[in-house]
Every structure is written in C-alpha cells, then in structure tokens.
Amino acid sequence: MNELELLAQNLIAQNEKDQQNKLEEDKALIKKLVEIYDQKYVAEALRAVSHNDWTRETLNRWLNGKTAQKPFTALEVKMLNRLLPEPPKNHPNYNFRFIDLFAGIGGIRKGFEDIGGQCVFTSEWNKDAVRTYKANWYCDSQNHKFNSDIREITLSDNDKISEQEAYDNIDREIPDHDVLLAGFPCQPFSLAGVSKKNSLGRAHGFECETQGTLFFDVARIIASKKPAIFLLENVKNLKSHDKGNTFRVIMNTLDELGYIVSDAEHIGSDDPKVIDGKHFLPQHRERIVLVGFRRDLNIDKGFTLRNIKNSYPSRRPTIHEILDEKVENKYILSPLLWKYLYNYAKKHQAKGNGFGFGMVYPENPESVARTLSARYHKDGSEILIDRGWDMNLGEIDFDDKNNQENRPRRLTPRECARLMGFESPTGTQFRIPVSDTQAYRQFGNSVVVPVFAAVAKLLEPYIAKAIEQDKKKKVA
Template identity: 60%
Template structure:
C-alpha cells in the first residue's frame, strides 16, 4: 500500500465522509467547479464525470488527505455557534444572506433559513454555515405555514409552525410586496372562517410572515422592503401591514411618523457609494417593555463611506466592456429622451460619484451603473478611436463590494453562480453593513428581553 493510501486511511476511515463532503459542496457548487478546485493541487486531473459517478453510486469516492482538506476549506465556517451567541434569529426570504450577515456580525445565531430561489440558495450555502445540528433550511415558506392548503385550520398551522421553526429572539424578513384583497371580514366571521390578519392578508407572502410571528412570538422582528411599500396599492398595503403587526402585539419603531423624512426609510449611501432607499420596520413585543424610546432616527452612521473608486478593480476582463452596438443603442436612446426633456438614460459614473440603485435587471445592459473609461462626448458615437473608451459594467465582485458583502478591495464573498445570476442576486439584495448597524442598535433591547 502506498504512503498516499496509508495517509488517506489513517485520516478518514469512513469512505462515506468523502461523499458527504462532496454532497454538501454540491449544494453550492457544481461538479465542474469542484473538479477545477481539486485540480489546483499538483498532479491532479479530476473531471466532472468522476464526481457524477460518485453521486450516482457508480464508483466509490476516495480523496487523499490533502484533497479532503482542500475541499473542506470551501465549507463555510460558523462565526457564531450554539456555544457562543448573544441571541437567535431566523432568516425568511433570505436571498443571498445580506440581512443575516449583518445580524451575525452582532453575535446573532441563525437557526432557520427560508429561500425559494435555487440559485440564491447556492450562493447562500457557499457563504453561510447551515449546520443541520442547529440550523434548518427551508425552500418554500408556505410549506411551513401551510398557507397553500386552505383546508388547514389556524390551530393546525400554528402547531406545524411550532414543530418546524426553532424558537428565536428575532425574525428577519425581506418579504416580496403584493397587494392585499380586502375581503369581507364580517362575512367570514359569520361563517366561522378566519379572523383578523388571517382574513385581511391571506394569499400574500406577508401573511406567512405574520403567521410565524403569531405562532412563535419572537421578541423582535425586522422587515425590509422597497420604500414604495408605503404608497403601494394607494397606501392600502402598508396600512394593513402596520395594522396587522400592531394587532399581533408589537410596537413598530417610528410608526406614527408621517413627515417627508421618515426614519423608517434609510438610504444605504451612508455605508456604500450607492443610492439605495429601503423601508425598515423594526418591531418589539409590547409586553416585554423594551420598546420605549427606540427610534431609527438614532441609528449610528459610519464616520466614513468608501468611494466608488475604492471598490473598483484595477483590471477587468474585456467581457465587462459594453459592446460597441449596445453602447451606441444606449447612447442614442438617452440622447433621444434628453431632446424630449425626459430624464431617461444611462448612469455614467466615475471614481468620486455615487451610483444609482443596483437593480436585478442589471444583467441586461448595466445601464443604471456604467463605469466611465474616458469617453469623449464631443466626438461622434461612430468614432473608432473613441470606441476604445466605451464604458463598462460592474463586475460581480464589484457588485458584492457595492452592496457591502465584500470589503472595499476584498473578494471574500464567494460567488458560485453565473454572472447573470450574480447580478440578479446582488440587485435583489440589501446593504449588508446597514443591517449590521440596525442589529447593533437593536441588540441591547433584544438581549434585555431575554432576561
């Protein structure tokens, strides 16, 4: 027996450990990525087909100690553990984990995650520990709340939620915005069917959030949405949400603020060089008496914000440059609307500028945030020499920095998906350091509510 084989057997007596590791990694990475990663070790020549044969049971997995450790390094390590945490939270409509990242940085332990998009789940699992000894991963939240089955009673739903969702101190949710249908409450009450928010919010994904709050009664919650939630469906949506949360026994920070500068609407430009306004609803259970005096007006802001130039890579692949045809289209489209007096057009930015809001459609043409590479607007669009200076879009790594997932010059956040999916994911996500600030602002009251 060779020394390599002896090293392997001494290190890993159970061949199933190899398959378990590979299976864990395949939740975030594809076979090609794993094979390529293994081939970074000298002398290796792995293929995706070899790994496929393992998964299909057509060959026995066998990794050397060096290979096992090389792959094991890809598995996210928990920064907060069941032996070392300040509070527990759950992460609903989790996306790629922007809100979780902020709350983990303040000592929170994530015990439950729900995310339906398979590509977002891959990115999430590549970056956050999802150890099933203390954490549960769910895909469709409606399977937890039983909201797809209208035959289930409220009591059955609450019992199921209590069985599936671990106890937690804080509920986090960046839920999608949907209009509510105001069905006749009195008619349903007369029929003995549902009441209160169970009637008003049924059929929306906020309904699932409310059901979990009602069943688990966390000390606090943080709900995130676009700032237009307040005016959505002529204000009816927001009114029902606030009424529901109040009736569930929670005090919402700055609930009565009606002015133009609503503290609940926070701009991420305080943390990153991007305009990104979001409405944040922070609620504390009234019976715990920790809510008095809490306001997002007092949210501490960082002393310094990185500039756009701070997050840009010095050299990027040419594939991120706009094609001459696309740049000509965007250029002429903007010019046409400017002549009509409209404000439509691309967002060309330089190192000292603040970017527009990164959106999920960024993968299409990148028009809302284009990096200026010295385009001369005095020359015609067809000038060949000038075309060399046509703008480029952000790279996925730069998007991660723009959303605060990476440090200004870092690439620590793993991106295991295509550029198209990465652009969608970052465009749909949140400013991670903003939620770290919110968690820090809430933490004393969260911890106090547990005593």
C-alpha cells in the first residue's frame, strides 16, 4: 500500500467514525426532544426546514434503527435545538447554587436564575409537569440532576433504613447548594405508629412528628445538606390546617433544624408571610412563603417579607392585556354547560350564597380573577371571560340567538400562562408541550411567577452574605 492509499484509507476510516458520532449525537438530541414533545410535533419542526417528508412514523423508524439513518443537516439540528431551552443569561458564571424540590413547572425557579443562581437539582414526580419543565428550563446534564420521586433520595418510604443511612444517601445524591426551594404539597400529619417508633428508639423530634408527610422529606434534606437559606411555599390554609397544629409542627421542626424563619412572630391577619398575587397580576392568589436562614450564619437581620411591597409594579397588567384577540370556539362554554352554571348561580343567589362562578370583565381595568385551580379544565367556572352576556340573573331565554352568541368563555392555556406570570403578551412564549387538560392542571398547581421573583430579589444580598460567611467558616 503506497502513501496515498494509506492516507485515503485513514481519511475514509475517520469519516466513517465522524459520521457514526454524528448519528449518535443526532439520536441523543431526538431522544431528549421526544421526552418533552410528541413525535408528531418534532416531525413537523423538521419538515419546516427540511426537504425530507418527516412524519411521526418515519421519525420513529429512524429513532429505532428500522430505516437507514442519515445524519441531520445543520439546519435540521439548528431547528431541533431551538425546541430546547437556552442557558440562562448568567451561564456559566453563576453566583450561587440552588435546588428545586416539588418543582412543578418551575414557577419559583425563574426568580432565582434571574439573580444569578444555578439550579443543580430538580425533583418532580408528575411526568407531564416534567415535560413542561424540561421544555422551558435549562437542565445541563453535566451540572444538573433530575429526580422524580423525592422518596428515592430521602428513603423515607423504607422503614428498614436508619436515619443516618438516609442522611448519607441524601448527601451523595443531592449536590451541595446555597438555597433550597420547595413548593411542597400539604398532607395531613399522621402520628400513627409514633409510640412504636419511640419504643424502638428510632424516631425523635421532627423524625417523629412529620413522618409520613412530604414536608418530612424536605426536612431530611435540610438536615443533611444544611443550605444557608430555604424558601418553602404552600397554600394559605396551611396555617389553619388541623386547627393550626400542622403549621406549629412545621415551624418547630425548622427551629429544631437550626433555622430562623422570617416574620415568624406574625400570626394574625396582617401576616407578611402570606402574599397575594393580585399585587402583581390580576388574580387573587394567596400563598404562604416561609424564608429561613441558618442560625449560625447570623445573616437574617433586617429581612422581612413586608418589603415585597416595594416590588409591586407601578401599574398592574389588566385582564384585557393578557387575553388573545381571537380564540378557538372550543374555549367558549357550550350552551348546555353555560345553562347549568347560570342556573346553579341563580339558585345559590336566591339562598344568599353568592355566585357559583367567577366572571371577569376585560373592559374593566380593575377586574381581578379568582384563584386559578387545578380543576379549571373541568368547566372553567372560577374564571369566566365575559363576552357581553347580560349578568342579571333573572329569567333568560337560553334559546335566544343573541344571548347564545355572547356566551362566556374560559381562558386558554396560553392566557393562563400570562395570568400566572410565566410569559407576557409581548415577551418570549412559555412552551406548553402538553394537552390543554394537563396545562390547566399545571398552571392551577403553580405559583404567580413575579411574586417569587420579587422574593428572590429581596434575598439577593442575603444570599451573598451567606456565601461569604460560609467561605469564612471553611477557611477557619
């Protein structure tokens, strides 16, 4: 073999290797996308920039090696990458690290990324919520871990595991972080089995009182990782659940773990820990926010959630501004459903119980919606958009054509995204890769994004102090 033949052979071998690597990269990209989007949607994206007639079927055969695999063109790869979230503006120069527990679709995360934080761990068990989360938030596989069931990390569902073994597993599985975020679900605190555990000498303190709840998993993570600061979010009724016993246990637990909770002394109606989203967007949505500082850092002085009022927008967006000019007819209530809701409201008005639905009026700049809930997909009754129906609950002819043309409608998922602050009408669109039903559930279970962006902004200087204090402790 002469010199040219040897050179050619090497080049051919290298080209084959490069092509194989390219195919593996393309396949990895497609696998990442079909975890988020329907294969039909991915095929449509490819067809938009390709001469190939991609379909759900041809894409599936390509992915499973049942047809000849050709590398994607540069334009196709560019299009596919556009379907994935871009790194945040601070990437890779982050100021601090945080984790996102019970993350939902990431409503709390945005504010902490905006102040320079890097999310290094996310936990969310709902598969559809994970799709939406991954479609919108950058999850670097090298510097970010994704977990589904947090109990796989805390080992709280395994009675044969000792507390120390659980803490050790948490320490291995969850990266070190400065801030812990958790919108944990509120479950009844069960004391069943406590006596037995005490007799075995196993449970003590919060390990006893909070066992069996998802707050217990958060507490175990705090106990193991000892973040400088945490932010916990829940419904306002957490304070009154079980005549206040649930909230008492939570506050005592956080104190036992060595944390000072901001505004802990306020328990009345004027509680700064309860924040209403209506100050930022036209939706009445009260949530309790618990911000805790590790006691040994001594950095909590001066922090109060009362100062969030300084972040209220000078002008709150109106209902009209978050609505689309035209929507599909499927979002207008059917004649049968509207008749039922209307008569239901009429019946309850006669009993003095108020309306059975919540109507908002786009032409009224002061109109504020009720709280969007996860059940919104059922009938949309808590937030109906007025389209000119006469709201005098008298005798109405439901067969009248003019009346029927003005039936109210429900919000679209895109409008829900705006009502929750995930996007603005003129800003970057929030990706919704799931069905309308799942989207309504996800937005109804989420938080008003600008509320937590404002809390993050309040915390920014305290996070900096915490990192500085931790550095000093490590040097000492």
